[in-house]
Amino acid sequence: MNKQKVFNKIVKDIKNIKIQGARNIAKAALKAYFLVPGKSSKKKLLFSRPTEPMMKNVLDMAEKGISKKEILKHFLEAQEKINKYVFKLIKNNDIIFTHCHSTNVLGSLIYAKKKGKKFQVYNTETRPLFQGRKTARELRKAGIEVTMFVDAAVAFAIEKENKKDKIYSNKVFLGADALLKKGVVNKIGSKTIAKIAHDSKIPVYIIADSWKYYPKKINLEMRDFFEVWKKAKKLKINIKNPAFEFIPKKYITKIISELGILDYDSFLRLKRKN
Ligand code: RUB
Numbered sequence: 001m002n003k004q005k006v007f008n009k010i011v012k013d014i015k016n017i018k019i020q021g022a023r024n025i026a027k028a029a030l031k032a033y034f035l036v037p038g039k040s041s042k043k044k045l046l047f048s049r050p051t052e053p054m055m056k057n058v059l060d061m062a063e064k065g066i067s068k069k070e071i072l073k074h075f076l077e078a079q080e081k082i083n084k085y086v087f088k089l090i091k092n093n094d095i096i097f098t099h100c101h102s103t104n105v106l107g108s109l110i111y112a113k114k115k116g117k118k119f120q121v122y123n124t125e126t127r128p129l130f131q132g133r134k135t136a137r138e139l140r141k142a143g144i145e146v147t148m149f150v151d152a153a154v155a156f157a158i159e160k161e162n163k164k165d166k167i168y169s170n171k172v173f174l175g176a177d178a179l180l181k182k183g184v185v186n187k188i189g190s191k192t193i194a195k196i197a198h199d200s201k202i203p204v205y206i207i208a209d210s211w212k213y214y215p216k217k218i219n220l221e222m223r224d225f226f227e228v229w230k231k232a233k234k235l236k237i238n239i240k241n242p243a244f245e246f247i248p249k250k251y252i253t254k255i256i257s258e259l260g261i262l263d264y265d266s267f268l269r270l271k272r273k274n
Helices: 003-015 022-035 039-048 053-063 068-089 103-114 131-141 151-158 190-199 264-273
Strands: 094-098 119-124 145-149 171-174 183-187 204-207 244-248 254-257 260-262
Touching: 003 022, 003 039, 022 039, 022 053, 022 068, 022 103, 039 053, 053 068, 068 103, 068 204, 068 254, 068 260, 094 103, 103 119, 103 131, 103 171, 103 204, 119 131, 119 151, 131 145, 145 151, 151 190, 171 190, 190 204, 190 244, 254 264, 260 264
Parallel strands: 094 119, 094 171, 119 145, 171 204, 204 254
Antiparallel strands: 183 244, 254 260
């Protein structure tokens, strides 16, 4: 395949969520950009998923002449630091609740398991595209006990009330697509999860590479109806399929990035200083 064809395939795979999650998207976009550099390539890539500031941040760096190797090195080093911070947070017998598929979350859970922590994970299916299945598979492959819930069972899995058998989660780990001034953006469903956890006094940790920070407003992607129900159009039924939502910082206990385990405002202060 020539370079342009590979570039087009990467754009298509990002758009169709074959390549998903902020870090995988940023890495793939970087690969595509170095195959076919230039303003129009950057525009096409950014258009493929409009709620991915880390993709924008790395493409800006590439445009300024920072090498691919240097950028990729950051991802690796950031994850190693995140793993060590998350390790400190996980206690034996924890039940950690997560949503969608986040490489920052998964990487740190797998690291903790390898280093001997004993915990289990509750996760959601993450409709309509079932990224939760990918999460469950990867966790199982690493030997972690996983229990999956339909998205509508979030309160059941998290709330403490009436749970004599103690099956509720005691920590929530969410990834992020964008780290904004007033909170974070992550997969649709994340706000409900964070609110329920907050109301039940269960800590909500955002686990994310700090390069997802973005000081401006971003658009929240609205995806096609057919991902939810192909027949809807024929039946004249409207479908709304928002991909992401905003989680206000009042629901966030701490953010864990390569900069440390910080409350959200301290993270912002540090990020601005950088
Ligand atoms: C993925 C998603 C992930 C973040 C973080 O959504 O919401 O939690 O992107 O991922 P989608 P990572 O499947 O629609 O891309 O930690 O891998 O950067």
